[in-house]
Amino acid sequence: CSKCASTVLHRDVVVHLKSGCLSAVVPGSPLPPGDDSLRERIKENAETRKAWTEAVAALEETNAQKTSLEASLTELKELLAQSFAVLATLERSSSEGGSESGDSSGRKRHSSKQRDANGSSEVKQLREGIAEVLRAWKDYQIRFMTQRCKATCDQSSSKSPTACCGHEWCAVSYASLKEVALRDGKADAPSSPGYFFGYRIEPMIRFKTHGKSVRMHLGLQVLHGEHDEKLLWPFHHNVRLWMMVPSGQASGGCPLEINADTVDDRFYTKPADGSRGNGPCFSSSSVDLKALESGGFVDNDQLRLRFEVLP
Template sequence: MAHGSREFVLFGYSEHLDRRALLFVDPIPPALICNACGIVPRLTFSLLCGHVLCEPCYHSSATTSECVCPLDGEVSGTEDVISRNYPSEILLRRKVHCWNEVNGCSVVLPASQVTEHVRNDCQYHVTRCPKCSAVVLSRDVCTHLKSQCAELVLHAAPEGRVRADSNDRTHLLVFEEKLEQRVRGLDAKLAQLSLETTSQSDRLVELCHNDSNLKEALAEQFRIVSGQTLDRLAKNEAEIKALVTYQQRLEQRVVELDAKLGQLSTGSSTHGDTLVEVSRKIDHLEEELTKFGTSSDRNVADLKAFYLEQRESFMTALTSLSTSPPSNPKVRQRVLTEYSALKRKALEDGSSVSWSEKVYLLRYLLSWGIEFRKEGDSVWLYLCIQLHEGKEDDFLEWPFKKDLWHTFIHPDTRHTRALFGVPGSYVEDWKSFERPIGGSNKAVRFCKDSLDSRVIEMDGFNENDQLLVRLEVC
């Protein structure tokens, strides 16, 4: 089954729904889908290579010490594989279409209620007419027969075919109808993907154009330096030999800098390292000039002054590259310290929060935190998020609708406990997920999922008064 569609087979959530296809209204997060067989299992296993497997696919690929990914062959140690149990109540709250949608039923309801609806309430079950083999609604078959097979036909019987197994024909027609609908949906998805790809391509072309302009500017500056250096060499024959030696060194640096500029056009992953290297080469030129001449060497001093005047323009041009878009990670990990102090403050004041620094996740600039909240005689942990204005906001989807998967990782066993944040189900302050303008949005606490601190302590997650935590945006 294609992961881009909205029809998925569940496994491990309900005995009434397991191994049956459901057509969801909204897409399922990719982190919940087995990359091998395409089902949506309750228990998933995340490998180091980034692929997700269901329990049967994982056990068929794993030994006692390692797991070989069936998709790319990369090896993950069993201690590095992260298992997750997605709460069934969250998944089964997602909206799905009735199984009889193809027959005309327009009911949309939570997945947990579709079986009861189809069994007791749905009026769009079909059968095949015993006379003409046409597909009609079960409730209309008698009226259809009385009309001499002229009325209330959903699908006419194909000409020249002998009536055989009516159930098989019904299923075939229903399948063809659903297949056609899926194809139409796929076409729409492909059109949307084409638009997004075009936008990204335009952005890459713009970046390459900026890099090309910078390269030309630097080359022009170096050409000016070279020309004026030659003019000054002609004015003093006594220094020609020394200045020619310097000129050769300068040309070598130009070649090295040109090579570094070539690296800038290969992609943004090494962009920052290349900027540092170019800056280092320019500083090295200045050191050579300092060693070469003295204050009494008039021509060399003039050349040094000219170079220092040009250096400011070089650095300005290099700095312009630092505005390139940030990298595009989807996972961040940090160590939460002073666990006991945060819990004690919550017991005294009712609440305390540990916030991360501002980070980019899927190009959204955000901070994420863990709130310690007193409830009764215990302290419960909640996931919090705050959106900030970022450099790539013009190219992102708003409001923010990404699912958040916050994981507590045991420092020794690598076992996990998870908190989930679903912006689509958060109705208390929806403005907090709109695009931030001129600063930061109001911080949000996801109150529908929490974890008792007693469970954290009982299982040993707070070793050395610290918590190892990870946030993943799906």
């Protein structure tokens, strides 16, 4: 090429020049000796091309997210319209039923039964419609909060270390906790609270006596947070706890889990203003402390744990 001195096939010269000397260069072609400025220019052109490719990919991803969001909102709007239509029909039916007063008693009973049957069907439709709306809204909210938390973690993990779905901490004074559990029947060790999918949660463990043995349970408490007004209640995510060996690797066995469907709603409802939370709930499953000790999970009187909130 007479412009950049790169090696280009004859058939590709026009394409090469139209691209600003960025394309159709023969791979590994030698450069004129001692031409540092030319080398720098070609390097800058390659970096510019790479940045342009990344920008195009980011734009395409943003456009795809926008399309997905618009589709979700459209679906939600349609479901809401259907639910309100059913509700309006139900109210109109109730109003018409209440205005009938001049019929005979037998006719009244028959009409009342018919209205009850129709009302029952309409109520069922209304409930199904509202349930579908809530499911669609929850799906959208989970997707939105997951993307938002992922972006927050990528941009500034130091400012918000618990904004994503996982949180590691060390339960210290292991021997003392075990001693208290043997004496009092139980001992709790909470972690510092953090935000998970927008919800403020305090993970914890409980050492509890089961006969002559002491076992560890997973626990958590949903706390009053900054984003409560924007979230869907009750909290409905499954959570789990992994035991970590000193090297930082998670246990190869099954983690302790709490299934949201098995938790009383009073623990997962929105905390009242002025309150800290609704109290902790704990897993029914547990692990024997002897298994933790023999498995090498207790190190320097500490137990390293990883708490996760699933989407």
